[in-house]
Amino acid sequence: MSKFDIHNLTKKQRRQMHSWLRAAIQLLYFLFLPSAYTAAFAGVKYIFTQLGAGEKIGLTSFVSVLIVLCLYTIVFGRFFCGFACAFGSFGDAVHALYVWVCKKIRKKPVKLPEKVTEKMTMLKYIVLAVIAILCFKGVYSQTQGYSPWDVFSMLHAFNFKLGGYVLGVVLLVLIMIGMALQERFFCRFLCPMGAVFSWLPMLPFFTLRREREQCIKGCSACTKQCPSDIGLPEAGSLDVSGDCFQCQKCIDTCPRANIHCGLPGIKGNEVIFTIIRALILFGLFIWLGI
Amino acid sequence: MKTFWVRAVNLLVIAALLIGYNAVLTLRDKDDQIAKLTAELESANLYKQAVLQSQDAAASGGAYTDGIWKGTAQGFGGDIQVEVTVEGGSITDISIVSAEKEDGAYLSMAEDIIPKIIDAQSAEVDTISGATFSSTGIRNAVTQALEEAAE
Numbered sequence: 001m002s003k004f005d006i007h008n009l010t011k012k013q014r015r016q017m018h019s020w021l022r023a024a025i026q027l028l029y030f031l032f033l034p035s036a037y038t039a040a041f042a043g044v045k046y047i048f049t050q051l052g053a054g055e056k057i058g059l060t061s062f063v064s065v066l067i068v069l070c071l072y073t074i075v076f077g078r079f080f081c082g083f084a085c086a087f088g089s090f091g092d093a094v095h096a097l098y099v100w101v102c103k104k105i106r107k108k109p110v111k112l113p114e115k116v117t118e119k120m121t122m123l124k125y126i127v128l129a130v131i132a133i134l135c136f137k138g139v140y141s142q143t144q145g146y147s148p149w150d151v152f153s154m155l156h157a158f159n160f161k162l163g164g165y166v167l168g169v170v171l172l173v174l175i176m177i178g179m180a181l182q183e184r185f186f187c188r189f190l191c192p193m194g195a196v197f198s199w200l201p202m203l204p205f206f207t208l209r210r211e212r213e214q215c216i217k218g219c220s221a222c223t224k225q226c227p228s229d230i231g232l233p234e235a236g237s238l239d240v241s242g243d244c245f246q247c248q249k250c251i252d253t254c255p256r257a258n259i260h261c262g263l264p265g266i267k268g269n270e271v272i273f274t275i276i277r278a279l280i281l282f283g284l285f286i287w288l289g290i
Numbered sequence: 291m292k293t294f295w296v297r298a299v300n301l302l303v304i305a306a307l308l309i310g311y312n313a314v315l316t317l318r319d320k321d322d323q324i325a326k327l328t329a330e331l332e333s334a335n336l337y338k339q340a341v342l343q344s345q346d347a348a349a350s351g352g353a354y355t356d357g358i359w360k361g362t363a364q365g366f367g368g369d370i371q372v373e374v375t376v377e378g379g380s381i382t383d384i385s386i387v388s389a390e391k392e393d394g395a396y397l398s399m400a401e402d403i404i405p406k407i408i409d410a411q412s413a414e415v416d417t418i419s420g421a422t423f424s425s426t427g428i429r430n431a432v433t434q435a436l437e438e439a440a441e
Contacts, residue, residue, distance in 0.1 A: 039395040042420045049419060056315045057308060061395040062420060141419050157367035201297035238291040289394040
């Protein structure tokens with residue numbers, strides 16, 4: 001079985017192995033723990049509703065999911081977004097399907113121009129602000145049926161009574177078209193929970209960096225591969241981009257294998273660290289009783 | 291690293307504001323409670339009120355037949371089954387027998403509707419916002435159980 005000798009894999013085999021691992025983790029979270037995203041965001045909505053009504057903010061199950069997810073993100077970055085969020089995984093699947101179909105019919109996949117995407121990242125803050133204001137005013141409950149997330153989670157639970165959800169269904173379809181054209185369309189541009197996460201003070205220990213002086217001149221393979229078009233910070237820098245989903249795709253793309261986590265124990269073992277992070281998150285969810 | 295500290299300070303300020311907000315409300319609640327209790331004590335009608343209340347309770351009690359009644363209704367992902375205990379004509383306990391397809395976080399949020407139903411002695415209460423599906427399911431299941439109990 002020399003083919004599966006983990007230390008002598010070709011670059012392509014390694015990349016394939018990593019994408020299978022990513023897909024497996026995403027699939028497991030999608031099937032068994034799909035509601036963490038809506039529960040955490042329900043926590044945000046609950047806080048604004050209570051503030052608007054002048055009521056006390058209790059430590060409800062939604063709020064505790066929100067707090068735990070925020071703490072996890074502060075320590076490990078937006079790993080939850082990249083691997084565990086059901087809606088993010090759904091978007092990855094839609095995008096992968098679109099790219100696969102394009103390949104089959106020998107057409108170049110349509111992509112949104114970078115100038116447009118850069119501006120659209122701001123949309124998620126507007127989405128968050130609008131929802132927060134609606135909750136604060138106490139009128140959010142009247143918008144039932146508009147939310148594409150409700151429609152998505154109903155479909156996920158095999159609940160097909162979508163009678164009052166026309167606008168929600170239309171929005172979901174539009175978002176799916178966006179998801180096909182642009183990787184992580186929803187997460188980057190529209191996700192209100194992502195807006196909250198991207199404002200968190202993320203610790204710089206576990207994020208990826210590149211050794212810039214070893215880069216091929218003019219190469220931007222990692223930025224092109226990145227679903228958020230991030231130019232990675234240099235090794236030794238303590239900056240963290242709020243839009244990095246920790247998807248780890250840049251590691252395998254780099255022609256010089258220049259991209260690593262700065263921490264000595266993890267450098268070179270990023271794959272194992274990915275599994276560890278997934279397990280820690282899984283443990284937290286079990287503890288929370290999601 | 292500068293952004294990190296700016297964000298960390300922002301987060302701490304937000305957390306402190308929310309905790310402060312809660313503390314103020316707790317204090318206010320306590321003040322209100324004290325005021326309410328004093329008012330009740332001072333009221334000469336205290337005894338009368340108690341009598342009236344108990345008469346009320348007796349009148350509204352007896353609406354349901356004693357026993358343990360079961361009801362089922364559609365929740366978020368599937369059926370929710372509840373058991374309503376009626377003692378002395380009034381609802382004393384509601385327990386969820388099964389809610390397999392419901393989601394943990396949502397179900398525990400939706401369970402807040404149970405004390406509301408027991409307080410009101412009726413299933414005609416507002417649902418829990420944020421957990422509308424699950425709490426509506428619990429409410430409808432209780433309604434079904436109470437229909438049986440009323441017969």
